[in-house]
Amino acid sequence: MKHLIEISKIVTKKKVKKIEIFDDHSLKQKNSKFNEFYELLMKGDLKSDQEAAHALYKSMPTDDKYRQLKSRFKKRLLNTLFFLDVNQASSSNYNRAYYSCHKDWTLVKILLSNKAQDTAAQLAKSIVGTALKFEFSDIIVSASRILRTHAMQQEDEKSYNEYNALCQKYQAILQAEIESDELYERTILNSKKSNSKAPNKIELLQSYCDRSLELSQSHPSPVILYNQFMIFATFHEVQEDYHNVYSTCETAEQYVLEHPHLYREDKLAKIALKKLLALVHLKDFEKGQIQAEAYLKIFEKNEIWLQLYEYYLLLAIHCQEYSVAHDVFERAYEDKRFKKISNEDQDKWNAFEVYLCVLLWIQTDSKNEKPKRYKQFKVKRFLEEPIIFPKNQRIFTVILVIAQVLFLLQEERLGEAFERVERLKGYSTRLLKQEEHYRITQFVRLLQQLAKAHFDYKKIGVHQKYVDRLKESSIKYRNSPNELEIIPYTHLWEMILDITNYENS
Incomplete structure (x- = not known):
């Protein structure tokens, strides 16, 4: 009862007249600018202060x-x-506990600031019990310090020693977790650097792997182990060793299965994406399809749903399982969340649609029934409309002009196809960087050689080196638009030769 009295005194002195929150009751109130603002935001109708101010006032x-x-x-x-x-x-359970511990920790600080030490200590003790179960090192250290101080004030040496030992143990673990976080973050930062900017990248990433392994062996906390899995998976990814990326993710998922109380969906989602993307690069359609379908159920309500569909779609296209690819696109498009995806994702999925239509119009039997979505796609309009993207999305300009070339060759409009290739030549010079856009640059140069020969392969000049470069280099996609290769360029080249009636003897 004394704790209730202590809290009541604080609330009586400092309570606000009204707690302003958004709950079901307040959101039902009509003629409220707050509710109008809230509804407009939830519908996605507002993108800027200009739009909000105009809509409301x-x-x-x-x-x-x-x-x-x-x-x-x-x-x-x-x-x-x-x-x-x-x-x-x-x-x-993990996420509930994490939220509750941090919310209650805020209450502890409020109680302490109002000199309610006994009540704060009681709540801190409850927090420690939950934090120990889920191994929240930061909360354990913070709450143990409060309890240690309270034990000193109560002259309870036994409790003081108990909380001091807990504080020291988890302070070491917390310090190791902080170092582990840094290793993971530096791994991500350095993995994205080009070889010219980071010539010793592999050696540096190897050192991060070695140190993360040392930390996990001395302090096998969930945070450190997760970071270790992601550091190793990223290291293998940079080396294009996708078998080891896959096996590392398998180990990580097994750890989660063995420690279900430490399950965190956001962490598991990142592991799932890495694993599925590894299968895309391995072109393992059988495993990839099983895994993608499983993940779409597991993460049905997670924000990665669209990324899962994207990787599933690329897997199907790269493995030339086109009927599955059309089905995956249709499923993603029919999802009610698809209408609310970001502008960047819209650009990407519009490009997917264009290339699926390329396959449908060029690669497959024209008697096949077109999926409902594609019936809206008009080749004539696509060829006539200007293709313009902002600077950060300019790679889609190149990707879609290449698609225009294929449609124009299919319709035997060689003059217009030549003009598009000339446009690609200009884009290649102005927009594409050799190291960042290596494969697409080689493909554009290949198209230039064919265009110079007026799309007659028998008259083509020096071109085999570009074909060889595409065969010798590998697709490396890490969700960056600059690395996106919807249909592998080696296969696109074969499609172009088929369209122009070249028979490889």
Whole structure:
């Protein structure tokens, strides 16, 4: 009872008149600018302050009414974070515990600042019990320090020694976790650098692997083990050793199965994406299809759903399982979330659609029934509309102009195809960097040689070196648009030769 009295005194002195949050009751109130703002955001109708100010007040973002509303709206949203429902079926035990521990830790700090030491200590003890079960090192250290201080104040030496030992043990683990986080973050940073900017990249990443292994052997905490898995998987990925990427992810998933109480969906999702992408590079359709279908069920409500469909689609196309590819695209497109994907994802999936139509119009039997989505695709309109993308998406300009070349060759419009190849030559010079866009650059040069021969392979000049470079280099896609290869360029080249009636003797 003394703890309830202590809390009541604090609340009586400092409580606010009204807690401003977004709950079901408040969201049912009509004629509320807060609710109108909230609904517009949830529908995805607002992308900027200009749009919000105009929609709400027919004014500019500098208008005082809009600025005041936005400030109070943000405060109300932040207040609502303290009342999230973590008991929903989609939340894992780990995530519920993580949220509750951090929320309760905030309460401990509030109680201490109001000199409610006994109540704070009682809550801290409860937090430690949960944190130990899930191995939240940072929470254990922070709460143990509070309990150690409280034991000193109570002159309870036994409890003091107990919490001091706990604090020292997990402080060492926490320090190791912090170092492990840094190793993982440096691995990601360095893995994305080109060989010219990081000539000793492999040696550096190897050192991160070695050190992460040392840390995991001395402090096998979930954080350190997860980082170790991701460091090793990324190291193998940089070396294009996708068999070891796959096996590392298998080991990581096995660890999760053996420690279900430490399950974190966001971490497992990253492992799943790495594993599926490894199977795309290995062109293992049988395993990849089984894995993709399983992941689409496991992560049905996770934000990676679209990325899973993307990797599944690329797997099917690269393995020339085109009927599966069309089905995967249709499933993704029919998902109600597809209408709300980002502009960048829209550009990517529009490119996927174009190349699937290339396959449908050129590669497959024209008698096949077109999937519902593709019936909206008009080749004439695609060839006539300008292809313009912002600087950060300019690779899609090149990708889609290449698709135009294929359609034009199919329709025997060689003059227009030649003009598109000339355009690609200009893009290659101005937009593409040799090291970052190696494979697409080689393919564009190959097209240039064919265009110079007026698309007559018998008259083509020096070109075999470009074919060889494509065969000798490998596709390396890590979800960067610059590395995207929807249909492998070696296969695109074979398609072009088929279209231009070249028979390889």
